[in-house]
Amino acid sequence: MDLTAMSISVVSFVVVMGALVSYLSTIPSGKVPVRPMGLVFFLSLGVLLAITSIVWNYQFSLSPHVVVVFPAFFAICMGTFFLWVLTQPKTPLGDLKIKIGDHLLPFEVKTSEGKQFLSNDLMGKRTLFKFFRGGW
Amino acid sequence: MQADLDKYKLTVIALSKDTVDEAAIHKERDQLKMTLLSDEKLKVIKQYGLEHHKAFGFNTGRFKMFGIPLALRPSFKAMAIPTSLIIDEKGVIKWIDQTDDYRLRSSEERILEAVKAVFK
Numbered sequence: 001m002d003l004t005a006m007s008i009s010v011v012s013f014v015v016v017m018g019a020l021v022s023y024l025s026t027i028p029s030g031k032v033p034v035r036p037m038g039l040v041f042f043l044s045l046g047v048l049l050a051i052t053s054i055v056w057n058y059q060f061s062l063s064p065h066v067v068v069v070f071p072a073f074f075a076i077c078m079g080t081f082f083l084w085v086l087t088q089p090k091t092p093l094g095d096l097k098i099k100i101g102d103h104l105l106p107f108e109v110k111t112s113e114g115k116q117f118l119s120n121d122l123m124g125k126r127t128l129f130k131f132f133r134g135g136w
Numbered sequence: 137m138q139a140d141l142d143k144y145k146l147t148v149i150a151l152s153k154d155t156v157d158e159a160a161i162h163k164e165r166d167q168l169k170m171t172l173l174s175d176e177k178l179k180v181i182k183q184y185g186l187e188h189h190k191a192f193g194f195n196t197g198r199f200k201m202f203g204i205p206l207a208l209r210p211s212f213k214a215m216a217i218p219t220s221l222i223i224d225e226k227g228v229i230k231w232i233d234q235t236d237d238y239r240l241r242s243s244e245e246r247i248l249e250a251v252k253a254v255f256k
Contacts, residue, residue, distance in 0.1 A: 101228065102228070102229050105183050111173055112173075126144060128222055131150075131184070133218060
């Protein structure tokens, strides 16, 4: 096993995971960058490093070593997948059934406590009604 | 933000496709004060025309790592398009804010500005 290949492989893994963690940590605070250039840069860098480590490893030995291949493989998969996800940002809109000035459409759902909640419960209250993607 | 909303006597409710249990976990984990509504079958989301088909998302549970909910089981599924509505006392929709990029949400400043404009 070549130490340089192993180091590059581990670094590529850390770069990809670090980029994802620092990007995802902006979500709870609502500070997601409009153009996540840093994320794109570090994901690309991570993928390139991972490929480099595998190529480097082959220079010295034809049998890939798990310590080189595993982090590199993981970095390539995660990196390319999230780069692909970033190319798909547009939400398909145009189906909106409400407009400003309309009355709330009546509905009946359950709260997180399992209690019944009717749209009528909002009458007489000023409300900020948010539709969101779920707890994550 | 909550203090500003209280000033205008705004009730905050938030609806998603999470089940009652998932919503309860989310509320406890992130210590949310607002009412979370569970629209597991996307009835309300579809009724309002806010369904995002096959959106990419993670399922998260109780646990956090580095302050981020630990993401498990990534999958593509239908969920709501992030949308904010301001509704007055009579149940009339006064403001709609939708994002065309699902990564981004209505910013606090934009919501507050709209609240101030609606309830002068």
